[in-house]
Amino acid sequence: MTRDRRNADVIVIGGGIHGCSTALHCAMRGLSVILIEKDHAGRHASGVNAGGVRQLARHVAEIPLSNASMALWHDIAELVDDDCGFTSDGQVLVAEDEADLEGCRARVADLTLRGFHHEEMIDARELRAIVPAVSETCPGGVISRRDGAAIPLRATQAFKRKAESLGATIREGVRVTKVEKDGSNWRVTTDAGAFLAPRIVNAAGAWADRIASDLGEPVPLEVIAPMLMITAPLPAFIKPVVILRGRKLSFKQFDNGTVLIGGGHLGTPLRDENVTLLDWRKLAISAGTVWDLFPIMRGAPVVRAWAGIEARMPDDLPVFGKSARHEGAYHQFGFSAHGFQLGPGAGAVMAEIIATGRSNVPIDGLDIARFTTTH
Amino acid sequence: MTPIASIEQLAESYDLVIVGAGPAGLSAAARAAELGLSVLLADENPAPGGQIYRAVTTTPVRNRAILGDDYWRGADIVGRFERSQATYAPRCTVWSIGPDETAPGTFELGLSLDGKARIISARQVILATGAQERPFPIPGWTLPGVMTAGAAQIALKSAGAIPSGRTVIAGCGPLLYLLAGQLAAAGCQIAAVLDTTQKGNWSKALGAIPDFLRSPYFAKGLKLMLAARRKLRFVAGVTSLTATGGGKLATVQFEQNGRTGTIACDTLLLHQGVIPSVNFSNAAGCAHDFDAEQHAWVPRVDAWFASTVPGIAIAGDGAGIGGAESAALRGEIAAFGAASRLGKLNEAERDRQAGPVRAELEKKLRGRRFLDLLYKPAPQFLAPPKDETIVCRCEEVTAGQIRDAAKRLGVTGPNQMKAFLRCGMGPCQGRLCGPTVVELIAETRGATPAETGYYRLRPPIKPVTLAELAALPQTEASVTAVVR
Numbered sequence: 138m139t140r141d142r143r144n145a146d147v148i149v150i151g152g153g154i155h156g157c158s159t160a161l162h163c164a165m166r167g168l169s170v171i172l173i174e175k176d177h178a179g180r181h182a183s184g185v186n187a188g189g190v191r192q193l194a195r196h197v198a199e200i201p202l203s204n205a206s207m208a209l210w211h212d213i214a215e216l217v218d219d220d221c222g223f224t225s226d227g228q229v230l231v232a233e234d235e236a237d238l239e240g241c242r243a244r245v246a247d248l249t250l251r252g253f254h255h256e257e258m259i260d261a262r263e264l265r266a267i268v269p270a271v272s273e274t275c276p277g278g279v280i281s282r283r284d285g286a287a288i289p290l291r292a293t294q295a296f297k298r299k300a301e302s303l304g305a306t307i308r309e310g311v312r313v314t315k316v317e318k319d320g321s322n323w324r325v326t327t328d329a330g331a332f333l334a335p336r337i338v339n340a341a342g343a344w345a346d347r348i349a350s351d352l353g354e355p356v357p358l359e360v361i362a363p364m365l366m367i368t369a370p371l372p373a374f375i376k377p378v379v380i381l382r383g384r385k386l387s388f389k390q391f392d393n394g395t396v397l398i399g400g401g402h403l404g405t406p407l408r409d410e411n412v413t414l415l416d417w418r419k420l421a422i423s424a425g426t427v428w429d430l431f432p433i434m435r436g437a438p439v440v441r442a443w444a445g446i447e448a449r450m451p452d453d454l455p456v457f458g459k460s461a462r463h464e465g466a467y468h469q470f471g472f473s474a475h476g477f478q479l480g481p482g483a484g485a486v487m488a489e490i491i492a493t494g495r496s497n498v499p500i501d502g503l504d505i506a507r508f509t510t511t512h
Numbered sequence: 513m514t515p516i517a518s519i520e521q522l523a524e525s526y527d528l529v530i531v532g533a534g535p536a537g538l539s540a541a542a543r544a545a546e547l548g549l550s551v552l553l554a555d556e557n558p559a560p561g562g563q564i565y566r567a568v569t570t571t572p573v574r575n576r577a578i579l580g581d582d583y584w585r586g587a588d589i590v591g592r593f594e595r596s597q598a599t600y601a602p603r604c605t606v607w608s609i610g611p612d613e614t615a616p617g618t619f620e621l622g623l624s625l626d627g628k629a630r631i632i633s634a635r636q637v638i639l640a641t642g643a644q645e646r647p648f649p650i651p652g653w654t655l656p657g658v659m660t661a662g663a664a665q666i667a668l669k670s671a672g673a674i675p676s677g678r679t680v681i682a683g684c685g686p687l688l689y690l691l692a693g694q695l696a697a698a699g700c701q702i703a704a705v706l707d708t709t710q711k712g713n714w715s716k717a718l719g720a721i722p723d724f725l726r727s728p729y730f731a732k733g734l735k736l737m738l739a740a741r742r743k744l745r746f747v748a749g750v751t752s753l754t755a756t757g758g759g760k761l762a763t764v765q766f767e768q769n770g771r772t773g774t775i776a777c778d779t780l781l782l783h784q785g786v787i788p789s790v791n792f793s794n795a796a797g798c799a800h801d802f803d804a805e806q807h808a809w810v811p812r813v814d815a816w817f818a819s820t821v822p823g824i825a826i827a828g829d830g831a832g833i834g835g836a837e838s839a840a841l842r843g844e845i846a847a848f849g850a851a852s853r854l855g856k857l858n859e860a861e862r863d864r865q866a867g868p869v870r871a872e873l874e875k876k877l878r879g880r881r882f883l884d885l886l887y888k889p890a891p892q893f894l895a896p897p898k899d900e901t902i903v904c905r906c907e908e909v910t911a912g913q914i915r916d917a918a919k920r921l922g923v924t925g926p927n928q929m930k931a932f933l934r935c936g937m938g939p940c941q942g943r944l945c946g947p948t949v950v951e952l953i954a955e956t957r958g959a960t961p962a963e964t965g966y967y968r969l970r971p972p973i974k975p976v977t978l979a980e981l982a983a984l985p986q987t988e989a990s991v992t993a994v995v996r
């Protein structure tokens with residue numbers, strides 16, 4: 138019966154971690170939900186990302202959302218009946234020289250003034266204790282102790298399954314082609330017919346600019362393809378996730394010994410073909426950085442490299458909140474290569490805004506109006 | 513032919529790069545060079561020949577009767593290649609392919625030789641990467657002492673080595689009998705051949721018999737099978753196999769007509785046919801279809817063996833199993849296609865020159881269907897019924913775990929399965945588990961393998977070390993692109 142449902146309180150467009158989380162939290166609040174996903178849940182950025190669950194080094198505008206999320210990550214099995222492979226060994230930002238370290242100090246001092254205490258300075262000795270393999274020349278860094286990592290596709294699908302078990306209708310393999318007003322409802326046209334609801338959430342990731350255009354709210358969304366590579370298993374040598382301040386690098390060793398190397402070098406996305414092209418010369422730069430910092434890694438075989446299709450906004454901040462033009466339309470996209478951690482909390486906040494009109498978690502600075510009102 | 517000893521000797525670009533120096537790649541390279549193309553043939557092995565003619569110029573096996581006339585025919589194919597103008601890079605793995613974004617219509621290939629990597633470009637590419645053995649998961653197949661028949665053949669051809677002690681060979685397909693014969697001739701102590709060919713396949717294959725009787729396979733196959741039956745202990749109609757032993761193989765247990773048997777042995781060689789090795793074509797983005805008769809994923813190709821990615825052709829067993837002689841002919845045809853796409857040969861000339869090769873190919877492929885139908889593996893050897901059977905050897909994932917995830921977590925395809933069980937995420941990139949994982953998901957969900965799909969494979973197609981990557985020469989363009 139629910140499979141053929143055409144009307145609901147809320148239609149969520151996009152089955153990434155954000156769409157699935159919002160669908161779940163709406164269902165938990167007793168709203169009827171239809172989620173529409175053109176491929177399968179987690180097929181894109183949410184299923185292929187580095188799995189970093191990080192508060193460390195976030196822009197202050199997203200820290201409240203990030204904090205709300207972190208509380209949920211630490212009890213994730215309570216929420217979705219699956220531990221999502223979540224482990225928490227902290228994340229460390231390594232300063233490569235004194236200038237880097239000075240930047241770290243300024244940042245932590247600023248956060249303290251704002252009342253955030255999740256980032257702490259560590260000196261060279263503690264850095265070496267936590268990350269023994271790091272090169273001798275690094276003078277210290279910053280740690281965020283509750284950070285960690287999870288398994289992206291597994292987490293996204295857990296949110297989907299839990300939403301479904303609470304009554305949400307999940308339509309995978311169905312593409313939204315048009316969104317328009319129909320009386321007091323939104324008419325969401327798809328290649329499997331039309332759906333109606335008084336409220337819609339645009340969680341369409343790297344394709345969200347198209348939905349936003351339908352709503353008359355064009356945004357300067359850039360489609361990007363961050364690349365990752367993973368090695369064969371190595372002896373355990375590092376617990377926390379490590380990121381660099383100066384150069385583009387993030388680094389994580391899993392329990393099975395494999396090491397995931399990322400850090401923001403970009404390939405080429407072909408979003409209409411669901412395809413990404415790798416740029417090996419840029420991956421070679423990441424390899425070179427690892428070579429410099431972790432001599433132990435030099436002989437490691439790289440067994441896989443890939444990229445995901447992601448939405449980036451010009452200020453690297455998501456578009457989150459109510460539409461600037463329409464009642465009953467909401468945006469949740471543009472996570473600019475760091476939205477996985479935000480998924481659980483952002484869904485909770487979005488559902489609260491949909492159900493009650495407001496939320497206690499501040500989301501100032503994330504409004505779509507920052508792009509549309511200038512025209 | 514000009515051999516390459518170090519990676520610096522490679523040119524920046526070639527008209528045509530061919531991956532794989534089996535009969536398909538060697539013939540394609542010789543033909544393309546004869547047509548005036550600049551050709552690089554890269555192969556990971558130290559000597560040309562591919563699977564069938566492995567080490568034909570270097571093997572220590574001097575008694576020609578052991579490996580047989582079909583093997584030694586490879587010397588002619590290698591000879592023609594050596595007389596051509598092609599460049600040959602042995603010990604060179606090709607680990608990536610993608611469009612060169614700075615020069616639309618051309619490709620960038622990542623290669624490694626002797627611990628050093630390079631990126632070079634090609635206007636056309638022929639993948640001649642051949643076949644692999646179909647995975648054959650039975651309880652105990654990960655015990656030391658159990659290996660694939662192909663691995664034993666590689667040791668025989670390249671080092672003249674045979675398994676020591678009592679050896680059992682189990683499975684089905686023409687290569688099983690061939691190998692049994694080769695090993696027996698080389699002095700290996702073969703305790704039994706356990707044949708798992710399904711009795712019911714004979715009736716399904718009947719319709720294809722007339723073609724088979726007129727095919728070159730017929731006489732050869734008959735000889736091999738009769739020889740194996742006459743000389744060796746041969747058990748037909750085997751429906752179940754289990755390898756047991758504490759720490760290493762001790763016995764193999766089997767069922768035949770509801771009866772069980774046990775054979776003590778030191779080595780068990782498993783084989784149930786070969787399937788196209790699709791890792792490269794899949795990672796290159798070529799479309800594949802599930803071929804129900806060969807029961808395998810096969811890249812979609814046209815009459816010139818061009819794939820769905822313009823500029824990439826796939827020749828030989830990698831484009832569907834056809835055997836060594838057809839592989840060589842398909843290599844030639846692919847070379848004609850590439851030459852004409854490069855404007856070295858007009859279409860009329862291409863068609864005229866390729867005509868006789870095509871006619872020959874048709875003859876060689878006659879009878880193939882009979883073999884496909886007869887040796888189609890039994891369902892219990894495609895999707896192991898016992899839950900404890902290991903399916904993914906890299907990550908030690910069992911058949912039971914995959915069934916459970918497909919049922920309880922609603923996992924519909926192999927790509928999603930990776931996230932739950934890590935199967936296919938080891939260094940083999942799913943070569944050893946892909947077909948079985950698809951089979952198990954399909955069975956559990958009542959879907960076909962075609963509906964279930966296959967792994968999306970990622971480069972590097974063969975592992976490349978971090979050091980090799982780090983030392984990759986940077987071009988001017990890529991440095992500025994990053995600094996931007």
Ligand SMILES: Cc1cc2nc3c(=O)[nH]c(=O)nc-3n(C[C@H](O)[C@H](O)[C@H](O)COP(=O)(O)OP(=O)(O)OC[C@H]3O[C@@H](n4cnc5c(N)ncnc54)[C@H](O)[C@@H]3O)c2cc1C
Nearest residue numbers: 151153155175183186187189313342445472475476477478
């Ligand atoms: C390689 C890589 C590494 C990353 N590493 C991290 C990390 O370590 N930590 C972190 O926090 N973040 C990371 N990120 C970022 C993170 O993955 C994303 O920000 C996040 O997953 C975005 O989730 P989403 O739900 O908005 O988008 P998506 O996961 O892209 O989901 C959007 C969905 O909408 C669907 N859709 C689009 N249009 C339509 C339509 N018209 N009809 C129906 N469905 C539609 C798409 O098919 C897609 O599945 C990384 C990203 C990448 C690519």
Ligand SMILES: Cc1cc2nc3c(=O)[nH]c(=O)nc-3n(C[C@H](O)[C@H](O)[C@H](O)COP(=O)(O)OP(=O)(O)OC[C@H]3O[C@@H](n4cnc5c(N)ncnc54)[C@H](O)[C@@H]3O)c2cc1C
Nearest residue numbers: 532534535536556562563564606641642662828829835836
């Ligand atoms: C284990 C095994 C043993 C076989 N033995 C026989 C036999 O004895 N008799 C018989 O008739 N048929 C045999 N076959 C079937 C057989 O493979 C063929 O019919 C024939 O060899 C196919 O020729 P080909 O040119 O298509 O590929 P192949 O002969 O398989 O040649 C492919 C070549 O490409 C190389 N290669 C693959 N990927 C890369 C890469 N990324 N970089 C560099 N090099 C690469 C391989 O190492 C190989 O040398 C065997 C098959 C297998 C799998």
